[in-house]
Amino acid sequence: MKTDIDRLMAERDMGALIVPVHEVYSPFLDYLVGSVRITHGMAVKIRDRDPVIIAHGMETDEAAATGHQVHSMAEMGFYDVLKAADNDSGRAEVAFIPHCLARLGVTGGKVGVYGVGHLHKIIAQMDALRADFPDYTFVGESGRTLFDEAAITKDADEISRIRVVAAATNAVLAQTWDFIASHRAGDDETVIDADGQPLLIGDVRRFILGALLAQGLEDTGMIFAQGRDAGMPHSRGRDEMPLKLGQSIVFDLFPRERGGGYHHDVTRTWCIGTVPEAVQAAYDQVMTAFDISVEVYKPGLPTRHMQEAVQDYFEAQGHPTARTHPGTDKGYVHSLGHGLGLQVHEKPGISHLSKDDVFEAGNVITIEPGLYYPADGYGVRVEDTFCINADGTLESLTPFKKDILLELQG
Amino acid sequence: MKTDIDRLMAERDMGALIVPVHEVYSPFLDYLVGSVRITHGMAVKIRDRDPVIIAHGMETDEAAATGHQVHSMAEMGFYDVLKAADNDSGRAEVAFIPHCLARLGVTGGKVGVYGVGHLHKIIAQMDALRADFPDYTFVGESGRTLFDEAAITKDADEISRIRVVAAATNAVLAQTWDFIASHRAGDDETVIDADGQPLLIGDVRRFILGALLAQGLEDTGMIFAQGRDAGMPHSRGRDEMPLKLGQSIVFDLFPRERGGGYHHDVTRTWCIGTVPEAVQAAYDQVMTAFDISVEVYKPGLPTRHMQEAVQDYFEAQGHPTARTHPGTDKGYVHSLGHGLGLQVHEKPGISHLSKDDVFEAGNVITIEPGLYYPADGYGVRVEDTFCINADGTLESLTPFKKDILLELQG
Numbered sequence: 001m002k003t004d005i006d007r008l009m010a011e012r013d014m015g016a017l018i019v020p021v022h023e024v025y026s027p028f029l030d031y032l033v034g035s036v037r038i039t040h041g042m043a044v045k046i047r048d049r050d051p052v053i054i055a056h057g058m059e060t061d062e063a064a065a066t067g068h069q070v071h072s073m074a075e076m077g078f079y080d081v082l083k084a085a086d087n088d089s090g091r092a093e094v095a096f097i098p099h100c101l102a103r104l105g106v107t108g109g110k111v112g113v114y115g116v117g118h119l120h121k122i123i124a125q126m127d128a129l130r131a132d133f134p135d136y137t138f139v140g141e142s143g144r145t146l147f148d149e150a151a152i153t154k155d156a157d158e159i160s161r162i163r164v165v166a167a168a169t170n171a172v173l174a175q176t177w178d179f180i181a182s183h184r185a186g187d188d189e190t191v192i193d194a195d196g197q198p199l200l201i202g203d204v205r206r207f208i209l210g211a212l213l214a215q216g217l218e219d220t221g222m223i224f225a226q227g228r229d230a231g232m233p234h235s236r237g238r239d240e241m242p243l244k245l246g247q248s249i250v251f252d253l254f255p256r257e258r259g260g261g262y263h264h265d266v267t268r269t270w271c272i273g274t275v276p277e278a279v280q281a282a283y284d285q286v287m288t289a290f291d292i293s294v295e296v297y298k299p300g301l302p303t304r305h306m307q308e309a310v311q312d313y314f315e316a317q318g319h320p321t322a323r324t325h326p327g328t329d330k331g332y333v334h335s336l337g338h339g340l341g342l343q344v345h346e347k348p349g350i351s352h353l354s355k356d357d358v359f360e361a362g363n364v365i366t367i368e369p370g371l372y373y374p375a376d377g378y379g380v381r382v383e384d385t386f387c388i389n390a391d392g393t394l395e396s397l398t399p400f401k402k403d404i405l406l407e408l409q410g
Numbered sequence: 411m412k413t414d415i416d417r418l419m420a421e422r423d424m425g426a427l428i429v430p431v432h433e434v435y436s437p438f439l440d441y442l443v444g445s446v447r448i449t450h451g452m453a454v455k456i457r458d459r460d461p462v463i464i465a466h467g468m469e470t471d472e473a474a475a476t477g478h479q480v481h482s483m484a485e486m487g488f489y490d491v492l493k494a495a496d497n498d499s500g501r502a503e504v505a506f507i508p509h510c511l512a513r514l515g516v517t518g519g520k521v522g523v524y525g526v527g528h529l530h531k532i533i534a535q536m537d538a539l540r541a542d543f544p545d546y547t548f549v550g551e552s553g554r555t556l557f558d559e560a561a562i563t564k565d566a567d568e569i570s571r572i573r574v575v576a577a578a579t580n581a582v583l584a585q586t587w588d589f590i591a592s593h594r595a596g597d598d599e600t601v602i603d604a605d606g607q608p609l610l611i612g613d614v615r616r617f618i619l620g621a622l623l624a625q626g627l628e629d630t631g632m633i634f635a636q637g638r639d640a641g642m643p644h645s646r647g648r649d650e651m652p653l654k655l656g657q658s659i660v661f662d663l664f665p666r667e668r669g670g671g672y673h674h675d676v677t678r679t680w681c682i683g684t685v686p687e688a689v690q691a692a693y694d695q696v697m698t699a700f701d702i703s704v705e706v707y708k709p710g711l712p713t714r715h716m717q718e719a720v721q722d723y724f725e726a727q728g729h730p731t732a733r734t735h736p737g738t739d740k741g742y743v744h745s746l747g748h749g750l751g752l753q754v755h756e757k758p759g760i761s762h763l764s765k766d767d768v769f770e771a772g773n774v775i776t777i778e779p780g781l782y783y784p785a786d787g788y789g790v791r792v793e794d795t796f797c798i799n800a801d802g803t804l805e806s807l808t809p810f811k812k813d814i815l816l817e818l819q820g
Contacts, residue, residue, distance in 0.1 A: 057739045058643040074737025090553040119532045120524040123550020140533020143500040233468040327484025329467045353497050
């Protein structure tokens with residue numbers, strides 16, 4: 001949780017951390033200071049003190065809306081630093097970092113650098129910082145980072161926002177089902193509208209985007225993929241393709257609060273009008289795997305055990321898995337799930353390779369078994385988002401029905 | 411242009427560059443290989459060879475849609491590397507970079523690292539790469555980067571996409587004007603709908619988002635700010651605020667192709683029903699500054715001269731500027747404009763501090779003078795996007811009217 005950040009900094013012997021602001025949405029900035037839409041400056045968190053935002057003068061009002069202390073770059077002396085750097089804004093941006101740290105009382109020691117932004121820029125800046133300001137030790141972090149460890153458990157405010165996003169996403173699922181169902185079957189196994197025009201995946205996607213907008217959400221790259229594309233877990237689906245009867249459709253929706261914020265993540269597999277035998281068999285097994293996941297769950301369980309239980313089951317049914325055939329593109333090819341929050345993929349991981357993760361209260365996770373046979377023209381995945389409550393119970397946040405057969409009513 | 415990349419690599423003595431793929435939209439990846447929605451792997455560009463995409467098996471179909479050569483991570487030996495790293499995926503991800511480079515024939519030398527992603531992760535990965543793979547020199551770049559220098563001029567394909575986005579954005583502007591105009595004046599200087607309900611900034615923003623969606627565009631953080639907020643150049647505006655008569659409204663819209671792509675960038679300042687004298691005076695001066703910008707333009711002109719001409723004019727009218735008062739929050743506080751493309755802010759800069767930039771054919775730029783007096787409750791900005799054609803002429807891509815007075819018709 002956010003309240004763990006000071007402890008996690010202490011464990012890393014980190015006196016301060018900075019989140020540089022680039023012109024890109026940064027969930028790390030939002031996590032540290034709350035939703036803020038700024039494009040310059042940085043957030044500085046000194047251990048055992050509240051974070052501070054250093055913002056361009058054009059953006060101080062936006063930054064102040066977070067409730068945190070805000071200094072304009074001018075107040076912090078940016079224009080003196082710029083002058084000292086002969087108006088070279090690149091050199092000034094580098095020198096401004098230790099300048100601000102010093103103004104805030106941090107004159108050396110280990111400083112973590114976190115965030116989302118331009119990789120080439122931070123690499124060059126780190127080289128310059130380390131060369132020119134040896135009193136500081138600027139560090140990055142990969143693997144299980146400070147932010148991963150904090151965000152692995154959500155606090156009550158986060159959970160309540162996540163519940164709102166969940167309800168809104170479930171409403172969009174229901175509307176999408178009803179929208180497709182309002183169509184009718186045409187010749188050639190196609191789905192057509194009242195005017196006899198084929199319903200395209202692009203039409204469905206636009207409908208979903210409109211429904212998300214009405215709910216205050218935004219898409220972050222939904223999958224609406226049919227047939228062979230459904231058999232490739234991350235194929236987004238092709239807008240120009242007409243919806244067909246009897247094809248598996250993988251619909252994976254992972255929107256967030258508009259402008260950046262908390263996610264929901266849900267997948268349903270639908271077949272319109274009729275379900276081919278092979279798809280039905282895969283669906284039944286995926287549903288069994290889903291039930292196994294929920295049954296083996298208990299608080300304190302290493303997450304890899306849940307994945308292993310599902311792999312045991314799928315392997316017993318004769319499917320290749322990522323454990324028996326690393327890198328396979330058929331069978332059960334991916335992890336069972338993941339944490340989510342301000343990012344769609346967070347800790348804990350639920351993979352057989354997740355060594356350090358155990359289920360605990362405050363986790364918000366997905367469970368998403370799937371089976372993929374692209375060469376046979378189908379894939380099936382079913383996914384809900386869950387939270388683990390204070391009493392250790394696993395609560396689904398995705399009540400929307402898991403039916404595979406979507407009958408046309410039009 | 412994209413065809414300059416090999417030359418720019420040679421100038422930097424760079425045998426290869428990589429764009430690591432993180433779970434974040436990366437305009438650099440799109441620039442190098444075309445629109446692609448993948449979340450793992452990397453693009454590798456070896457000098458004088460076509461770029462290659464290394465993608466997770468779940469995403470190879472998506473990657474192949476770019477038309478570039480694609481290798482799955484499995485084909486490239488990721489799972490052997492993972493095994494050699496004792497299933498530590500963090501270590502494997504680092505080792506996989508030189509592993510792929512070597513497989514593609516690059517066994518050492520300077521390798522540029524570019525992209526958008528997690529800053530903390532790339533810092534840690536660079537430290538590991540440099541420590542463990544000394545045959546390579548992995549470098550970042552800040553200031554005027556290789557991608558900046560390439561993208562500063564757009565090719566014919568890019569310009570034609572930019573024209574489509576421009577036309578769509580102009581349509582949204584017209585729809586937004588008409589939407590507001592369809593309302594009527596209520597008591598208390600408010601704007602009300604047919605039911606007598608106040609029109610809120612949030613209502614207008616939702617209308618705009620729907621209009622963008624219908625045009626195939628997506629918002630990247632529009633400003634619709636009224637009164638004092640309009641006086642802060644980067645205040646986004648508050649959704650709960652009712653639209654008022656006689657307040658300056660700064661509407662800055664910079665959408666891009668849906669899912670990531672080329673931008674348009676336009677600002678209009680509107681006053682509903684009536685224009686206060688101070689706002690009209692500021693608007694007239696901003697329009698004069700706009701006309702001065704277009705008049706001083708010529709191909710080959712250092713961009714700073716255009717900003718200086720506008721600063722000369724505003725200073726002569728008694729306004730503080732970023733030249734006379736660096737960091738000022740009143741007067742003419744920002745640059746005159748910027749290049750745009752896959753990012754909303756690209757080179758050339760049009761600031762008095764833009765030392766290296768000159769106007770040239772292929773630039774796509776904004777011109778956006780403004781005057782800001784937040785303490786007096788107003789701001790004015792007017793912005794068009796322009797392209798510089800092969801014959802050096804400056805062509806506006808934003809034909810939508812620049813009128814400030816928006817009369818209610820409802």
